[in-house]
Each structure stands twice: as structure tokens, then as C-alpha cells.
Amino acid sequence: MTTSFETLAQQFRAQGHKLTQPRRAILRTLLATPKPLSPAEIQERGQKLYGDLGLVTVYRTLELMETMGVLRAVHVADGCHGYALATPGHTHHVVCERCHDVVEIVGCDLGHFLDRVAETTGYTITGHWLEISGICPACQRQQAR
């Protein structure tokens, strides 16, 4: 299920947020890639859609979208933060160590693992966060040469 621009736009309006030019540019930018992007990357790409897009606005819009629940922050290896649209349902990512390509994993087998954790620790489990790193097929071929 891919999130559409209209869906997001409606969520903005429904929650009383204005749909300004800068915000449109940010939404379109995030929709255009499955990879998590850093704020700076979002600004850079977004400026192709709205030239005056400021970095500050990117930060403020990302924060807003996070609280709206339509965006999720992911931790990328080099310490920077990345942001990607939240996919409805539960997903995890596999990130390529070489080219940083990202593949989404739908479906999550962790249920019974988490049950066991709850059992042994006494914790009530409220969430989890899995990030898998690997080498994508393209980079594997490159390496083979």
C-alpha cells in the first residue's frame, strides 16, 4: 500500500495544518523515494520543487509530521538521522552497507520472539525497532569483480 499525496494532504487539513508550498515540496520529496533522507537532503531535493525552501522549515515540518504519525525517524549508521514516510502497518528495513539502498520488509515474524521476551523479563512489550544491514545484490556483483 503506497501512501498518496492526497491522503497526506487530507491528514494535514483534517488536523488543522495549512498546506503551504514548502510543505507540499517536502511531502512530494518524501513520496518520491523509499530511502530515509536527512533533513539536508530533503531540503536539497525539495528546492527543485520550491526554490526558497529553508532548512528550518524542513526541520519544523518533519517534527510536525512525526507528531502526526505519518513520518518515522530511522537511525542511520553514520550518526545522522534519516526520515521516511511511515508505511501503514508494521515494516522493517534492510539497509545496504555500501550504497545505502533500502528495502522494506513487510510482514514481521517477531511475534513469538517478543512473547518469549515478555515472559522471561516480566516487561510489557510496547514496541520494537529492528534494523538489518547487509549488502544489496548490485553491490555483491560489484564486489565479485
Added chain:
Amino acid sequence: MTTSFETLAQQFRAQGHKLTQPRRAILRTLLATPKPLSPAEIQERGQKLYGDLGLVTVYRTLELMETMGVLRAVHVADGCHGYALATPGHTHHVVCERCHDVVEIVGCDLGHFLDRVAETTGYTITGHWLEISGICPACQRQQAR
């Protein structure tokens, strides 16, 4: 299996690193808690053991220990980084949302899940990182009142 000061000290010597006062203080600080600590917290606590401990030294020692493989960085919710001694073997953590208490999970059932991921994506899986959040037994009781 708990890592001892002596074990760590020997690893330092074995790899030709000097065991200075500041480093001892940092090791003892990390040994004293199972929770991931931020560099600033490590400095603060470490100064009780060695008053002149500088933040720069904390950073440099953490970096060294990470390359030695005796320390692992964890991503904590508020964007800051935390550091905790690496436990031999593969472990994951469950972090309490309320009190930030941390429990270690030994044993990792993810093998066949990762196999399936490798199969469906074509990626070679090189690593994974799982963080589970929940509410610890103590906080559950508190909440019940």
C-alpha cells in the same frame, strides 16, 4: 557472563594501549551500570573516580573501545547516543519507557527470520540491530495504583 575490570585491562595491554587513570575511571564507570550512558554522563560519573576527567578523553576512549570491540553504541530515543560495554555473544536490550531501566536478552531467535529476508531481498545479511521497548514490572505496578 559479566565482564571484569581485569579482562578489559588485559585487552588494553594486549593491544598496546596504556591503562591511564582517566581510562580506568571510564572503565569502572561503564562496569558499574548495565544502562547505556551518554558521553556526558560517563564524564560526570567518572569524575567521582578521577576528578580531572575531561569530556574529550571520554570521547576518545569510547572511540578506542568501540574499535576494540568491547563497547557498543546504542540508539536511545531522544536522539542522543548511549554507550554500554559489549557483552560477549549476541544480545539485545529491552528498555523501559518510563524509567529507562534496561534488561539484556541473551539468545536470539532471529536466525530463520533473517534467512527469509535474505531469500526475498537478495541481500547478504551482515548484521542486525534490535531494540525493544516496554514497561518494566516495577513501573507496571506503579501504574496500577
Added chain:
DNA sequence: ATGAGTGCAAACCGTTTGCAATCGG
């Protein structure tokens, strides 16, 4: 019209670097 949203500049904070002094082996 009017308050939400914007961009700029400056403040802020965690982290890294250059350097002379110091310490451990």
C-alpha cells in the same frame, strides 16, 4: 483579516581537532 507558517540570522549543543604539557611503560 488574522493567525499559522516561513526564512533569516544568531544562539545552542554535542562532537572533533590542534596543540603544548603530562604520564605510563
Added chain:
DNA sequence: CCGATTGCAAACGGTTTGCACTCAT
């Protein structure tokens, strides 16, 4: 003794804030 290590101060890069102006509704 001699090089690894340290602490300081300054640089640095990403993020946040204050403020006057602008835009969407």
C-alpha cells in the same frame, strides 16, 4: 626516555530559537 595520552580552547556541523514578514484560509 619517548611516544601515547591528556586537557584546554577553538573549530565545527547539525539543530533550535527569536523575530519580523508572508501566505493560506
